Amino acid sequence: GRVYLDHNATTPVRTEARAAMIAAMDVVGNPSSVHAEGRAAKGLVEAARLKVAEAVGATSADVIFVSGATEAAALALAGRGLVASGLEHEAVLAWVDPSLSVVNGAVQLSDPARTVVQLANSETGLVQDLPAGLAVSDITQGFGKLPFAYGWAGVEMVFLSAHKFGGPKGVGALIVPQGHDVAAQIKGGGQEMGRRSGTENVIAIAGFGAACAAAQADLARGVWDRVAELRNILEKTIEDGAPDTIFIGRGNERLPNTSCFIAPGWKGETQVMAMDLAGYAVSAGSACSSGKVKASPVLAALGVDDLSAQCALRVSLGADTTIEDVQGFAA
Secondary structure: OOEEOEOOOOOOOOHHHHHHHHHHHOOOOOOOOOOHHHHHHHHHHHHHHHHHHHHHOOOHHHEEEEOOHHHHHHHHHOOOOOEEEOOOOHHHHOOOEEEEOEEOOEEOOOOHHHEEOOOEOOOOOEEOOOOOOOOEEEOOOOEOOEOOOHHHHOOOEEEEEHHHOOOOOOOEEEEOOOOOOOOOOOOOOOOHHHOOOOOOOHHHHHHHHHHHHHHHHHHHHOHHHHHHHHHHHHHHHHHHHOOOOEEOOOOOOEOOOEEEEEOOOOOHHHHHHHHHHOOEEOEOOOHHHOOOOOOOHHHHHOOOOHHHHOOEEEEEOOOOOOHHHHHHHHO
């Protein structure tokens, strides 16, 4: 059978999320309708909103449901003239000035209130220390794998996407404190307290809420400590067999499930195809850029030269990855 080692691109839908979505399909009403059917649909949305809020350490009123992290980034960043580093996802880079440098894997910033810093990087797994008073953080890759509480982090806004931790694709949230207004990008019927119009995606939102609760339970249970051990075994096995392999960010704090490495002289794209034929799904950097041949801007921001960056491979494990999966891939 095939082995899926590309969880940072997207994750399998969790049993809990699937069950919540199937149940939501039977709820007929529009959440904006005042009759019993409408109230039932609205109830599902609000129950999920509470689950998302609790999982990220916010309150329900802080949660704006959107179609995913890309839309959340636009809602949070459009027209604000914020700065960031080249480590950010393209969805963030589209709206910011990427002038901040990165030293030893850490973003160098002087004015948190004008800055966007991701919690963790999808390609390398590098984790950032978020300074108090930060304007925006993309917690999409870190949520569920790292302890994070919005109420404690001192960040003005954060956003996340359900499909990175066992929820469905196409739904996410922007967390904004009450009293902070964002300029609506999608105008219409005034849903989400006027900040994001359009009938709510009730089915996906129900799955999102269930996935949030399950992801937090996994984290509390120590699931990711076991995954980190597997990742370390993977890297040690590869290193023993191919000593010239370069592991990006290995001395830094990283996501427990992520390994980004360079096998000099072997193009990442070629490796991905070879691994695919051998039954292993991995990627050469972020899924969004997999159709392009340009080397990763993230690796460039870390000071990796273009030729080496083209030989990078990203392996991202999941909660259900086994030692056999890891050893088979390494071999």
